[in-house]
Amino acid sequence: MASSRPPAGYDDPRGLPELRALVAERLARLRGVDCDPDEVRITAGTTAGLRHLLPALPPGPVAVDDPGYRAAAATVVLGGRGVVDVPAPGPPPSADVLARCAAAYLTPAHQHPFGPTMSGADRLAVLAASRSTGALLVEDDYDSEFRYDVAPVPALESLDRDRVAYLGTASKTVAPSMRLGWLVAPPALVGEVDRIRRVTHDSAAWPVQRAFLALLRDGYVDKVVRAARRVYAERAARVTAALATHGRTHGPVAGMYATVELSADATRRAQEAARRAGYDVPGLADYCRSHVRHGLVVGFGGCTDEQLDAALAALVRGLEG
Ligand SMILES: Cc1ncc(COP(=O)(O)O)c(C=O)c1O
Structure with a gap:
């Protein structure tokens, strides 16, 4: 059990170890994401995770669905990058588009705001485009738990850990005001993401992590x-x-x-x-x-x-x- 008093200094920028362990277990069980607790980073929400990834990428714009998640496009722009508009609903960005981009921001489980789930063929195509161009795929998995009819399709990240950065959030299960999420970055980027989080002190608040840990543990x-x-x-x-x-x-x-x-x-x-x-x-x-x-x-x-x-x-x- 973690101590009930806030740590005296800055805590582990990766997040509470107990929370990372529970998140890793849930990601494996519910989303097919096979990661070790040491690979999970607790964030202050989806946009915080994106903010930590952007400086770790080579120069270049980010492809974002249009219409798409407004806060993601705003975060990209505030991070000093251009946005390449990808008409939605439609196929994911092609290799031609990704060749001009450092990354693509995707909502494969539930396109925002039109709603379709990315097909198996489109998943394979966008992964192939990412491999051939080097552009990172950022998977925003914001509400897949709330699939109505069947178990949600496994995360895109489960198909290629090296090409996809996974972002999850407590905003839909608890509340957006919680400001809590998690990030699983590809192994090649995680060191730089950690450095960015350490030098900026930009991690999730300790009491919020404790609160979410309690909500997970008691089954809420x-x-x-x-x-x-x-x-x-x-x-x-x-x-x-x-x-x-x-x-x-x-x-x-x-x-x-x-x-x-x-x-x-x-x-x-x-x-x-x-x-x-x-x-x-x-x-x-x-x-x-x-x-x-x-x-x-x-x-x-x-x-x-x-x-x-x-x-x-x-x-x-x-x-x-
Ligand atoms: C597409 C999408 N992604 C993510 C989020 C949640 O973002 P955050 O975790 O920063 O609250 C939302 C919330 O409305 C959303 O619509």
């Missing part, structure tokens, strides 16, 4: 995931049923949001009606950079069923009005 995280998978599957079906006649729904296979494509005008009307009812529903265009598409990204993780129904009713009023 597993309980949340088991219960939420069912609830989220039902909510996703409700969103799809309510909006399917108005636009192109992307019925999700996992997670806590569903995306529907609409015209720009219909999107505006729906958002305004939702806002009048007290709900702020993000537009798909907010996730886009050079490939603008319109529609709604309807999140249903932090609400009640009643609130979701009220928000959907408002969206439909706006669409039909």
